Amino acid sequence: MSPRARIALLVLAGLVLLPGTGAVIAGLPPFGSTIAQYGERINAITPQVRHVANMVSAINFDLRGLDTLGEEFMLLAAITGTVVLLRGRRGEGNTERAMRRPGRAVIPRSDTVVLVCRIAGPLTALFGLYVVLHATVTPGGGFQGGVILASATLLIYLGEGYAGWRDTVRSHWLDAMEGGGALLFTLCGLAPMLTGAAFMQNVLPLGTFRDVFSGGLMLVENLGVALAVTGGFTQLFLEFMEETRAADEPDEPGEESA
Amino acid sequence: MTAFPAALLPLPVAIPLVVCAAMLATAHLLPGRLPDILATLTALSVAILCAVIAARAADSPLVYWFGGWEPRDGVHLGIGFSVDEASGWIAAFIGLLYALTFLFAWGFFDRTHGHFHILMLLFLAAMVGFCFTRDMFNLFVWFEVMSVAAFALTAYHLEESALAGAINFTVINSLAGFLMLGGIGLIYAQTGTLDFEGIAAAVARGGRDPVVAGAFCLAATALMIKGAIVPFQFWLADAHSVAPSPVSVIFSGSMVSLGLFGLAKVSAVVFAGSDQVQRTLPVLLIGMGSFTALLGGWMALLQRHLKRMLAFSTISHAGIMLTGIGALSAGGTGGMLIYVVGHGLVKGALFMIAGILLATRASIDEIALRGLGRGLGPAGIAMALAGLLLCGLPIGVLDQGTRLVQGALTQQGHGFAVAAGAIGAALTGAAVLRASGRIFLGLGPDPGDEAGAPSQDEREKANRPLWLMLAPCCVLLALDAGLPASLIEHGIPRAASAFMHRPAVGAFAEGPAWLPWASVAAALVGAGYGLFRKRLPAAVVRPVSVTQSAPTRALELLHSGLIGDYAAWLAVGVAAIAAVLTLV
Numbered sequence: 001m002s003p004r005a006r007i008a009l010l011v012l013a014g015l016v017l018l019p020g021t022g023a024v025i026a027g028l029p030p031f032g033s034t035i036a037q038y039g040e041r042i043n044a045i046t047p048q049v050r051h052v053a054n055m056v057s058a059i060n061f062d063l064r065g066l067d068t069l070g071e072e073f074m075l076l077a078a079i080t081g082t083v084v085l086l087r088g089r090r091g092e093g094n095t096e097r098a099m100r101r102p103g104r105a106v107i108p109r110s111d112t113v114v115l116v117c118r119i120a121g122p123l124t125a126l127f128g129l130y131v132v133l134h135a136t137v138t139p140g141g142g143f144q145g146g147v148i149l150a151s152a153t154l155l156i157y158l159g160e161g162y163a164g165w166r167d168t169v170r171s172h173w174l175d176a177m178e179g180g181g182a183l184l185f186t187l188c189g190l191a192p193m194l195t196g197a198a199f200m201q202n203v204l205p206l207g208t209f210r211d212v213f214s215g216g217l218m219l220v221e222n223l224g225v226a227l228a229v230t231g232g233f234t235q236l237f238l239e240f241m242e243e244t245r246a247a248d249e250p251d252e253p254g255e256e257s258a
Numbered sequence: 259m260t261a262f263p264a265a266l267l268p269l270p271v272a273i274p275l276v277v278c279a280a281m282l283a284t285a286h287l288l289p290g291r292l293p294d295i296l297a298t299l300t301a302l303s304v305a306i307l308c309a310v311i312a313a314r315a316a317d318s319p320l321v322y323w324f325g326g327w328e329p330r331d332g333v334h335l336g337i338g339f340s341v342d343e344a345s346g347w348i349a350a351f352i353g354l355l356y357a358l359t360f361l362f363a364w365g366f367f368d369r370t371h372g373h374f375h376i377l378m379l380l381f382l383a384a385m386v387g388f389c390f391t392r393d394m395f396n397l398f399v400w401f402e403v404m405s406v407a408a409f410a411l412t413a414y415h416l417e418e419s420a421l422a423g424a425i426n427f428t429v430i431n432s433l434a435g436f437l438m439l440g441g442i443g444l445i446y447a448q449t450g451t452l453d454f455e456g457i458a459a460a461v462a463r464g465g466r467d468p469v470v471a472g473a474f475c476l477a478a479t480a481l482m483i484k485g486a487i488v489p490f491q492f493w494l495a496d497a498h499s500v501a502p503s504p505v506s507v508i509f510s511g512s513m514v515s516l517g518l519f520g521l522a523k524v525s526a527v528v529f530a531g532s533d534q535v536q537r538t539l540p541v542l543l544i545g546m547g548s549f550t551a552l553l554g555g556w557m558a559l560l561q562r563h564l565k566r567m568l569a570f571s572t573i574s575h576a577g578i579m580l581t582g583i584g585a586l587s588a589g590g591t592g593g594m595l596i597y598v599v600g601h602g603l604v605k606g607a608l609f610m611i612a613g614i615l616l617a618t619r620a621s622i623d624e625i626a627l628r629g630l631g632r633g634l635g636p637a638g639i640a641m642a643l644a645g646l647l648l649c650g651l652p653i654g655v656l657d658q659g660t661r662l663v664q665g666a667l668t669q670q671g672h673g674f675a676v677a678a679g680a681i682g683a684a685l686t687g688a689a690v691l692r693a694s695g696r697i698f699l700g701l702g703p704d705p706g707d708e709a710g711a712p713s714q715d716e717r718e719k720a721n722r723p724l725w726l727m728l729a730p731c732c733v734l735l736a737l738d739a740g741l742p743a744s745l746i747e748h749g750i751p752r753a754a755s756a757f758m759h760r761p762a763v764g765a766f767a768e769g770p771a772w773l774p775w776a777s778v779a780a781a782l783v784g785a786g787y788g789l790f791r792k793r794l795p796a797a798v799v800r801p802v803s804v805t806q807s808a809p810t811r812a813l814e815l816l817h818s819g820l821i822g823d824y825a826a827w828l829a830v831g832v833a834a835i836a837a838v839l840t841l842v
Contacts, residue, residue: 001818006826013829020475020836023468028447036450041333066324066337070387070399073275074406077380080282081410084373088416172286179283186275189268199268201326 051206051214052136060141061218065200069185072225076182079232086239098166099245109161117159125152132226136215142222146229153234162241169234177231184224188217263314267322267339270304270311270349270386278379281372291365293372297379298360304382305353312346316749319343319756321392334453340392343753344595348519349389351599352512354737355606356382358730362610363504364722374414381407381508385516392454394442394528397520401438401484404513405431412501417716420500422819427497429821430490433828434483441476444469445528454527462531471839474535477524479832484517487580488550489827489834491573495557496819498569503613503718506565510572511606515598518576522583522591526758536586538842542835543584544667548678550577555685557817559784560810562624564612564693568605571648571686575601578679582663585670589766592754593662596746600656603738604647608690610731611641613718615697617727620717624693629700636728638698640735645694647738649687649781650680650774654739657774658746664769676769684777688784695789702789 001009035043042063043055052058060068100106125148132145157165189200197203204216213219277300281293314320319342323329327336341349356378367374384403391397408431413424446452448469449460461470479490486494494514498506529535554574561567579601582594614637616622619630631638647656660683667676695701747765755762791799816823 001815001820001823001826003822006822009826010829013826013833016833017829017836020468020472020840023840024444024472027467027469027472028444036446037333038335038446038450038452041330041335045335062325063327063336064395067396067399069275070384070396070403073278073380073383074399074403076279076282077377077403077406077410080373080376081406084377084410085413085416088414175285176283179279179281179285183276183279183283186272186279190272190276193265193268198322198326199272199324 047209050202050216050218051209052218053210053214054136054138054141056139057135057141057215057218057222061135061215061221062200062202065189065221068221068225069189069200072182072185072228075232076178076228079178079236082236083239086243090242098163099242100163101245106161109159114159117155121152121155121159124155125149128152128226128230132222133212133219135222136218137210137212142225143229145222146226147233149226149230150233150237153230154237157237157241166238169238171235171238174231174235174238177227178235179228179231181224181226181228181231184227185221188221188224192217263311264320264322266307266311266314267320267341267390268324270307270353271383271390273303273307274300274379274383274386278376278383281379282376285372285376288372293367293375294360294364297375298357300379301353301356301360301382303353304386305350305357308346308350308353308386311341312343312350315341315343315346315756316752329453334393334451334456337391337393337396338453339390340454341390342756343749344592344757345389345523347753348516348595348598349386351602352385352389352516353382355508355511355602355734358606358733359504359507362507362613362727362730363502364726366502366504366719366722374411377407377411378505378508381411385512388516388520394445394452394454394457396452397524398435398438398442401480401520402435404516405435408497408505408509408513411505412497414502414505415500417500423496423500426819426821426824427493430483430493430824430828433825434480434490437476437483437832438480441473441478441480444476445473448473457528458531461529464532466534467532470529470532471534472836474525474529474532475832475835475839478521479828479835481517481521481524482546482580482831483828484514485521485580486514486517486550486573486576487546488553488573488577489831491550491554491576492817492824492827494573495566495569495817498572499563499566503565503609503616506568506612507606507609510568510609511602514572514576515579515602518579518583518594519598521580522594523757525583526591526760530759534839534842538839540584540586540670540672541842542838544581544672544675547577547580547582547584548675550574550580551678551682552577552685553813555682555689556810557813558686558689559692559788560814561689564615564622564624564627565609567624567689567693568608568612571608571689572601572605574682574686575605575648577682578660578663581667581672581675581679582659584675585663585666585672587666587670588751588754588758588760588763589662589669590666591758592750592766593659593664593666595659595754595757596655596750597659597663600647600654600659600738603734604644604656607640607731607734607738608644608648610727610734611637611644614724614727614731616716616718617720617722618724620720622716624696625705627697628702628705629697631694631698632700634698634724636732637724638694640728640731641694641698642691643735643739645687645690645781645785646778647735648690649684650777652771652774654743655741655746656738658743660774661768662750662766664773665767668769669767676773680773680777681780684780685784687777687781688788691781691785692788695785703792 046058128145128148131140135141192201192203202217206216207214322339324337384400387400409428483490558570579594582590
């Protein structure tokens with residue numbers, strides 16, 4: 001099909017859809033008018049029955065924890081898939097050592113960059129941990145904190161260079177973190193079943209409302225997610241970084257520095 | 259606290275997840291064949307658990323509330339699984355298909371430290387979750403996990419064609435995800451709940467409502483994209499033909515039909531109360547299904563790339579399944595559920611044979627393989643048998659499904675759909691029989707230069723003995739042909755009624771007994787025509803080639819492989835569904 005015919009077809013379909021779309025929009029509840037019964041109900045009961053101030057965490061890790069388990073494994077599937085595809089081309093053998101493109105200059109870092117990264121790196125990691133630990137009190141949680149933790153490892157790369165980064169970050173550890181975190185999350189679901197409760201039922205002590213240690217099982221689940229996300233994202237960075245160093249591709253001058 | 263049989267419900271999803279997470283954590287430590295063994299055992303245990311659940315769910319569906327969040331005052335707070343007998347057996351069948359696929363692929367995926375088994379186990383967990391859930395958003399989550407795992411599996415070979423097929427698959431199925439999410443957003447905005455039963459009650463209260471119709475339009479489109487219904491079918495042929503054979507077994511055997519399974523469930527349970535939707539369904543599903551059956555069959559007959567041929571045959575059979583749902587009766591849906599299993603068994607076996615040819619003969623091109631299958635006698639017999647079963651040989655599970663679908667359609671006077679289904683099945687059978695005749699018996703004219711396939715050189719690793727690849731394939735065919743018919747006949751009316759949340763009915767009507775034989779005869783004639791065209795008198799050949807060449811060329815042009823075209827057709831499909839919904 002020529003591009004013009006394709007667009008004509010698309011426009012035609014859009015025209016047919018127009019009246020229906022209009023009817024749907026007109027039929028929806030007006031903007032901001034009501035909160036759905038479901039949401040209202042959750043807002044009403046969660047602080048009492050789960051001692052949790054961050055409603056989003058309560059929904060993600062307790063009421064609808066199974067969805068989050070699915071999402072966690074979706075992330076795992078996406079990362080594993082990316083790793084399989086990228087490594088498949090490069091070969092499994094050389095994941096252990098940093099690859100180096102022959103002919104690409106290794107530009108030394110300026111002292112300022114190294115200093116800033118050495119200060120900012122630990123601080124970023126600390127902030128990531130804070131976001132993970134306060135999942136049930138303030139906005140944030142395992143996913144967000146995990147991504148912040150993973151970006152802290154990137155600051156090592158910025159400050160210490162690629163080889164230094166690869167010396168600190170081991171690919172196998174990342175696999176272990178990613179899989180271990182996901183395993184911990186799933187076991188949080190299965191363990192309550194041993195006591196006769198339902199899958200992922202919050203059987204741990206719930207703690208005090210607005211305290212860091214509130215929410216019971218949600219805290220453990222968040223740790224699992226944080227581990228998995230940190231490991232997964234760092235693994236992703238690592239694979240993409242290796243990809244820019246793939247030996248069999250033609251030289252591309254002017255590409256980013258080492 | 260949940261009582262015993264219901265307490266099993268989370269396990270078939272949780273066990274593969276635990277195994278795959280543990281495998282990822284220890285990926286580099288696992289010695290050679292351990293991932294194969296672990297994955298096979300996990301899939302087997304899922305199959306057994308699901309079978310136990312299905313047997314226990316015979317009397318009434320089992321319900322499980324995650325996190326102990328049972329509904330309070332009629333408000334569904336958490337996520338529930340609700341498993342009726344049919345859903346349980348479908349999940350058990352999927353587990354078994356995976357176990358046999360892992361056997362078939364023994365050692366095939368050793369390059370990537372078990373990463374492949376991890377993706378396949380995730381794929382399995384998602385499919386079981388998709389079968390069991392009773393929550394709209396949870397359905398979407400499993401739908402997406404399936405897609406994400408499948409994208410990477412498709413591109414495994416990393417050749418240009420594999421990457422192109424995977425990209426088409428990814429884009430179209432991501433669009434399906436967006437549409438589904440949009441549909442869920444609409445239905446949630448209007449009904450304020452995500453639970454199937456909760457939505458159904460709210461929809462039944464609401465009367466004619468454009469928002470409900472819109473939600474149905476989007477969700478049904480998404481599921482039909484997964485189910486490869488024309489005009490959403492384009493991605494399937496591109497993806498299934500390039501994916502590794504073990505993955506194609508899963509794609510064609512379960513993923514595609516699972517989309518239609520979801521459509522059957524959603525339209526029978528969630529939208530049961532909407533008159534508008536229920537009046538649209540027969541027109542829409544039977545129309546689209548018949549068209550899909552014919553187009554898929556015809557395209558299958560045109561292919562010389564074996565896996566692409568099988569992919570189009572899957573499209574054709576998906577169309578037949580859709581007509582079964584469109585009958586809107588327990589008989590039609592019951593027939594469709596049996597068809598899902600029967601088709602999965604036969605198509606899985608066929609893709610395994612394609613894999614055997616790729617591994618032992620290093621080609622997938624029907625013409626290039628002419629006569630090269632002579633050393634693989636059992637595979638040839640299996641392929642011919644599968645071809646006969648595909649076009650309707652009246653033995654086994656697939657035939658039983660066909661009869662029920664035909665019976666339900668005949669009862670309601672949809673003669674056209676019955677004919678379209680029979681012709682579609684005959685065309686796919688003809689394609690497979692022609693290929694098996696050419697490959698294993700060396701029939702047909704000597705191709706000469708034509709043997710040089712236009713497609714890329716394809717081959718798969720030949721690192722396992724022939725018997726190991728043949729055994730799972732034969733088990734699949736034996737299951738299809740050997741499952742006692744009386745067992746299914748006895749169980750299906752009850753199971754189908756429970757699946758549709760309707761009161762139980764008696765025995766189902768069956769289609770005319772001569773129809774399967776007519777299909778088989780047509781398939782044999784078609785295969786014979788394909789093989790011996792050169793020896794037939796010109797008076798027979800000329801009219802056929804004159805009438806079919808123009809539409810054939812048009813069809814081939816449509817399957818351009820360009821993602822923009824596919825997206826445009828997708829939009830046309832959505833518009834068509836919306837138009838039918840507003841006009842009815």
